[in-house]
Amino acid sequence: MTSSPDPGLLTFASNLMESHGALLEQEDKRILSLLPPELARFLNAPEEILLGGENYPLLYGSPFLDSLIRLATHDVPVLYARLNIPYLKKDGFDRLVSEDVQLFGARIKSVAQAEANACYMVVICHYRALSDERKEGLVQVPVSESTGSVIEGLEELWKEFPFEAFPDSRVPPQFDLMPEQALTRAIDQARGVTQEELSTFFSGMRRRLYRDVRNTREYYQALAVEMEQSLSHHNLTEAQREDRRAKIAELPKEMNAKIGDLERKYSLKVTITGRAALRLLVPVVRLMVQINCRKISTTVSLTWNPVTRRLDPIRCDRCGGGSLRIYADGRDTTVRLLCPMCNGSN
Ligand SMILES: [Zn+2]
Known part of the structure; x- marks a missing residue:
């Protein structure tokens, strides 16, 4: 097993x-x-x-x-670049932590800070939704390569900074060779973004399905009534009447098969493919913070991102997703940090 x-x-x-x-x-x-x-x-x-x-x-x-x-x-072109950040925040991190992080069940304090480099990836994905009609488009998902968290806004904000692109032969070693986790999460996240983009398409389709199912039901109900009424015709032989009764009995099955066909016709197939990726090396400030939960304490590294001008989301210890709204769960000798969704399902 x-x-x-x-x-x-x-x-x-x-x-x-x-x-x-x-x-x-x-x-x-x-x-x-x-x-x-x-x-x-x-x-x-x-x-x-x-x-x-x-x-x-x-x-x-x-x-x-x-x-x-x-x-x-293998067929996704990747562009590597370094952003030039004119100014990195030097102080005020305690205030920043208390403003950006909503921590429940524990206390947090910043204990150290250092300038560092962080890698981010903006993945451009193409989606195609196929049903009785077809819809296509592109979505961009920005993630932190070290945590896989989605960094909201980064896909647009990075353009405000000057950057230096690296040719393939001179990619700096700070970039991980196989950023699987970040890529997996980006493509997974692209699915969520696509669903939002497609929400009007989905609801239009559901409306048409609902309308067609309703018309089919009404049609079969009317047909059943008409056939029932025809049974009382004097000129029908008993055999014809039996035959008609059998046909009436078959109507619900026929109707369900028609509805099944409609559901298949409107069922939606969405495919998402990575089309291009931009990998960015960004100077950041790494903060070490101490989290005290009951009598247990743990140290966590946070990243102040100069592009979004806020802290990057903290990684949830259960699902790996990121959030700045974090619930501390201190048991035995460890503190687990959970996102609101994982905390809710506890
Ligand atoms: Zn979680």
Whole structure:
């Protein structure tokens, strides 16, 4: 038995494979995948695999996940650049922490600070929604490469700073060779952003589905009434009457099949593909803060981001998402920091 795969990685892997033509079927917490031959060859896998199963686990650093990352990035052009930041904040960090971070169940204080470099990635994803009509577009998702947190606004704000682009042969070593976690989270996040972009499209489609289902129901109800009434015609033989009764009995089944067809017609298939990435090296201030929860204390590193002029989100110890609204959960000898969603599901 292997443990359940990470839901984020499973979504990433299944979206990616689907966008490359795989057919997927949920099987418990794993996904049975039928791969087209060229995808199977690329991934060095048979044409039928159990994604997240024993032979194809989704674990950071596993050869299979590495091949998926290569698949997601091999045709994605990447631009590397360093932002020139004219001024880095030097003091006032205690106030900044108390203003930016909402911490519940613990106390926080800034203990040290140092200038450092941080890497961010803006991933440009293309989405295509296919139903009875088609809609396409691009979304941009900015993430911190070290935490995978989404840095809201960075995709536009970075343009306000002068930058120096690096040619492929001179990419500085600060950039991680395989920023899987950041990339996975960016593509996963792109799904959420896409859903917002598509909300009008979704609701228009649901309206049309609702209307067509209602018309179908009304049509069959009217037909049933008409057929019932026709049973009383004097010139019908008993055999004809029986035949008509059998037809009336079949109507609900026929109607449900028609409604099923409509649901299939309006079902939505959304595929998201990474199209380009911008990786930015940004001078930042790293803050060490001490968090005291009951009698336990822990030290956490926070990043003051000069582009957004605020602290980057803190990584949730449970789901890996980022938030500046954090709940401390001190048990035994450790303090876990949870985002509002994970705290709510505690
Ligand atoms: Zn969380």
